[in-house]
Amino acid sequence: xxxxxxxxxxxxxxxxxxxxxxxxxxxxxxxxxxxxxxxxxxxxxxxxxxxxxxxxxxxxxxxxxxxxxxxxxxxxxxxxxxxxxxxxxxxxxxxxxxxxxxxxxxxxxxxxxxxxxxxxxxxxxxxxxxxxxxxxxxxxxxxxx
Amino acid sequence: xxxxxxxxxxxxxxxxxxxxxxxxxxxxxxxxxxxxxxxxxxxxxxxxxxxxxxxxxxxxxxxxxxxxxxxxxxxxxxxxxxxxxxxxxxxxxxxxxxxxxxxxxxxxxxxxxxxxxxxxxxxxxxxxxxxxxxxxxxxxxxxxxxxxxxxxxxxxxxxxxxxxxxxxxxxxxxxxxxxxxxxxxxxxxxxxxxxxxxxxxxxxxxxxxxxxxxxxxxxxxxxxxxxxxxxxxxxxxxxxxxxxxxxxxxxxxxxxxxxxxxxxxxxxxxxxxxxxxxxxxxxxxxxxxxxxxxxxxxxxxxxxxxxxxxxxxxxxxxxxxxxxxxxxxxxxxxxxxxxxxxxxxxxxxxxxxxxxxxxxxxxxxxxxxxxxxxxxxxxxxxxxxxxxxxxxxxxxxxxxxxxxxxxxxxxxxxxxxxxxxxxxxxxxxxxxxxxxxxxxxxxxxxxxxxxxxxxxxxxxxxxxxxxxxxxxxxxxxxxxxxxxxxxxxxxxxxxxxxxxxxxxxxxxxxxxxxxxxxxxxxxxxxxxxxxxxxxxxxxxxxxxxxxxxxxxxxxxxxxxxxxxxxxxxxxxxxxxxxxxxxxxxxxxxxxxxxxxxxxxxxxxxxxxxxxxxxxxxxxxxxxxxxxxxxxxxxxxxxxxxxxxxxxxxxxxxxxxxxxxxxxxxxxxxxxxx
Numbered sequence: 001x002x003x004x005x006x007x008x009x010x011x012x013x014x015x016x017x018x019x020x021x022x023x024x025x026x027x028x029x030x031x032x033x034x035x036x037x038x039x040x041x042x043x044x045x046x047x048x049x050x051x052x053x054x055x056x057x058x059x060x061x062x063x064x065x066x067x068x069x070x071x072x073x074x075x076x077x078x079x080x081x082x083x084x085x086x087x088x089x090x091x092x093x094x095x096x097x098x099x100x101x102x103x104x105x106x107x108x109x110x111x112x113x114x115x116x117x118x119x120x121x122x123x124x125x126x127x128x129x130x131x132x133x134x135x136x137x138x139x140x141x142x143x144x145x
Numbered sequence: 146x147x148x149x150x151x152x153x154x155x156x157x158x159x160x161x162x163x164x165x166x167x168x169x170x171x172x173x174x175x176x177x178x179x180x181x182x183x184x185x186x187x188x189x190x191x192x193x194x195x196x197x198x199x200x201x202x203x204x205x206x207x208x209x210x211x212x213x214x215x216x217x218x219x220x221x222x223x224x225x226x227x228x229x230x231x232x233x234x235x236x237x238x239x240x241x242x243x244x245x246x247x248x249x250x251x252x253x254x255x256x257x258x259x260x261x262x263x264x265x266x267x268x269x270x271x272x273x274x275x276x277x278x279x280x281x282x283x284x285x286x287x288x289x290x291x292x293x294x295x296x297x298x299x300x301x302x303x304x305x306x307x308x309x310x311x312x313x314x315x316x317x318x319x320x321x322x323x324x325x326x327x328x329x330x331x332x333x334x335x336x337x338x339x340x341x342x343x344x345x346x347x348x349x350x351x352x353x354x355x356x357x358x359x360x361x362x363x364x365x366x367x368x369x370x371x372x373x374x375x376x377x378x379x380x381x382x383x384x385x386x387x388x389x390x391x392x393x394x395x396x397x398x399x400x401x402x403x404x405x406x407x408x409x410x411x412x413x414x415x416x417x418x419x420x421x422x423x424x425x426x427x428x429x430x431x432x433x434x435x436x437x438x439x440x441x442x443x444x445x446x447x448x449x450x451x452x453x454x455x456x457x458x459x460x461x462x463x464x465x466x467x468x469x470x471x472x473x474x475x476x477x478x479x480x481x482x483x484x485x486x487x488x489x490x491x492x493x494x495x496x497x498x499x500x501x502x503x504x505x506x507x508x509x510x511x512x513x514x515x516x517x518x519x520x521x522x523x524x525x526x527x528x529x530x531x532x533x534x535x536x537x538x539x540x541x542x543x544x545x546x547x548x549x550x551x552x553x554x555x556x557x558x559x560x561x562x563x564x565x566x567x568x569x570x571x572x573x574x575x576x577x578x579x580x581x582x583x584x585x586x587x588x589x590x591x592x593x594x595x596x597x598x599x600x601x602x603x604x605x606x607x608x609x610x611x612x613x614x615x616x617x618x619x620x621x622x623x624x625x626x627x628x629x630x631x632x633x634x635x636x637x638x639x640x641x642x643x644x645x646x647x648x649x650x651x652x653x654x655x656x657x658x659x660x661x662x663x664x665x666x667x668x669x670x671x672x673x674x675x676x677x678x679x680x681x682x683x684x685x686x687x688x689x690x691x692x693x694x695x696x697x698x699x700x701x702x703x704x705x706x707x708x709x710x711x712x713x714x715x716x717x718x719x720x721x722x723x724x725x726x727x728x729x730x731x732x733x734x735x736x737x738x739x740x741x742x743x744x745x746x747x748x749x750x751x752x753x754x755x756x757x758x759x760x761x762x763x764x765x766x767x768x769x770x771x772x773x774x775x776x777x778x779x780x781x782x783x784x785x786x787x788x789x790x791x792x793x794x795x796x797x798x799x800x801x802x803x804x805x806x807x808x809x810x811x812x813x814x815x816x817x818x
Binding site for chain 2: 019036038039040041042043047049050051052055056058059086087088089092143
């Protein structure tokens with residue numbers, strides 16, 4: 001995966017454990033503070049439940065649990081990033097949402113062999129922005145069941 | 146002129162007219178003498194012809210025209226209604242349907258209909274497809290009125306006074322706008338010259354324009370036929386007039402009024418005829434006095450938008466109600482209460498707009514069953530129960546095909562031929578029951594036949610041949626499991642491939658269609674007694690009444706429609722049967738379902754002395770759902786969990802409560818085994 005199209009990528013960067021991740025901004029509907037989540041019984045462990053997102057019942061996935069990271073209590077910084085992909089909307093719980101960045105496609109690299117603990121499948125590539133290293137997520141894979 | 150903008154309306158209306166024709170034709174078969182029915186059919190056909198001609202679908206218009214001619218013949222008593230004739234007419238309607246479908250699918254509606262047009266033409270010319278006992282060319286002798294005793298007397302007397310009697314056929318132009326006015330003018334013209342003593346159809350009907358273009362009159366006058374002809378042709382919009390002298394003596398003879406007892410018989414017959422005429426007229430009158438329902442066509446999408454907006458309103462209503470309760474301000478309370486009342490009225494209206502009786506699907510079945518039975522040489526009586534059961538429009542659109550398939554299946558494979566039935570001591574006529582009813586949050590549709598039933602051995606053999614089951618598994622299968630095999634892909638039990646239901650498309654298609662609608666289909670059967678296919682469909686009611694319950698910190702909603710009642714039960718009243726906790730509820734043993742365990746609710750509460758139980762049912766079965774406490778009844782908006790979370794066990798959806806939180810709706814059907 002060497003050539004990723006587009007001159008520039010606009011991404012939303014967020015914190016998860018001690019790494020910074022990014023998803024393309026066009027998938028992002030909104031960023032919400034943590035709120036009451038209604039548990040849905042007998043679903044995958046990383047599905048935290050559903051929230052009322054302005055009248056739409058939206059499922060919530062805890063990205064930490066999805067990637068098998070140890071879970072931490074939610075804090076003031078915890079955010080839910082609502083993403084819309086294919087025909088569904090899902091909220092992703094992340095430790096903190098950082099900022100919106102433009103990444104020139106030239107700074108994009110394929111994922112190194114061993115990167116963190118996230119299975120390489122979920123990763124689109126890595127990008128450098130100044131001193132920061134961003135891990136670009138492959139949302140479709142992340143949301144696969 | 147660009148017609149495309151009218152196309153949709155044309156298609157919709159054509160379908161409606163065809164449906165009306167279909168229904169009325171079936172009625173006509175039952176009551177071949179009822180001219181009111183023929184008139185109905187004629188009217189629909191006529192409109193259809195006009196519309197299709199305007200839209201430029203010539204084949205459609207031509208065929209309808211031909212059909213109309215035959216109907217006209219029936220109406221004017223030139224053609225007698227026989228099943229054979231109806232077969233041809235039905236066939237024509239089928240063609241029309243196919244053409245409309247083709248047009249709806251973007252085609253040009255062209256179709257080879259020569260054969261059926263030919264047949265219709267032959268009928269029109271008096272050739273009865275079989276059992277031809279009528280005169281072969283009735284069309285050219287249309288002028289023949291029948292007279293009662295009184296009319297004969299009048300005719301006789303006027304003849305003695307030097308008047309001559311004529312029978313007159315008047316035909317108005319097809320584009321005549323004010324038919325009743327023309328009728329009036331014609332009567333005026335004739336009354337100046339003599340006296341009209343009889344008309345067919347009767348004067349009242351003529352005045353109400355209850356005729357197409359032609360009518361018959363009998364006139365006594367001193368003028369000649371030519372003079373009458375002249376007079377009538379002066380009336381504008383009269384296309385054709387035919388005046389024939391009436392020889393009263395000979396007519397009376399041929400009518401056979403000579404013999405005493407025969408006259409009596411005739412009078413009786415006439416009375417019956419009159420009686421019939423009266424009832425038909427009554428029907429017409431009743432039909433007319435009922436004000437026509439005014440309707441407009443609304444795109445279903447707009448209704449969806451309206452529904453969505455209203456759902457938002459309901460959520461806010463819940464919120465307002467909660468705020469009002471907390472503030473306890475009398476004026477606010479009053480206003481909120483008023484708003485709640487109005488919005489619940491609004492809700493009923495909006496919901497009803499989307500609901501359609503299953504009748505709209507069912508009403509094409511009698512026709513289909515009749516035809517199938519004729520083709521297969523079987524006698525089948527289709528009983529439809531609960532056609533008024535309402536379902537959401539979106540579901541209605543989808544269930545037609547699966548039902549057709551199951552019905553065909555029941556008639557082709559289920560019902561036996563008359564001789565086989567007789568041999569096994571059943572009535573010759575098989576019965577297929579099509580039944581729809583609401584139960585809980587679902588609509589059930591059952592197709593029951595009293596035919597041969599499913600043969601376990603045969604099904605197993607087939608399933609083995611097709612590799613659907615393995616030899617080892619067979620012994621363990623229950624009857625029910627064996628029957629379910631017929632839904633497996635690639636399964637077909639008919640010994641021969643028939644045109645009816647053995648065309649390679651199996652019941653697996655039915656199953657998958659119904660499942661895609663969120664429903665289920667099951668089959669039960671008893672060999673020699675018949676089979677019953679049960680379809681369960683969601684109502685897709687988007688606003689429902691629920692009982693909110695609490696399990697630990699979590700709130701769940703149980704649809705009121707599934708609940709029989711709630712109860713508080715003492716711990717010691719819980720009994721144990723086969724590792725299953727049950728209670729004795731009004732003499733019935735009801736198993737308990739601990740929602741806490743089913744839903745894996747975290748943290749166990751301290752044991753209490755009593756348990757709160759919601760008794761729910763699914764069909765005849767019941768279960769007691771054990772919860773921690775009841776909160777109360779509420780109207781909620783049913784929302785789906787979205788496309789990401791599909792098929793969560795025992796959860797049919799979610800709703801948003803007054804405080805903005807999401808509560809899950811429990812699917813009781815999944816909890817009852």
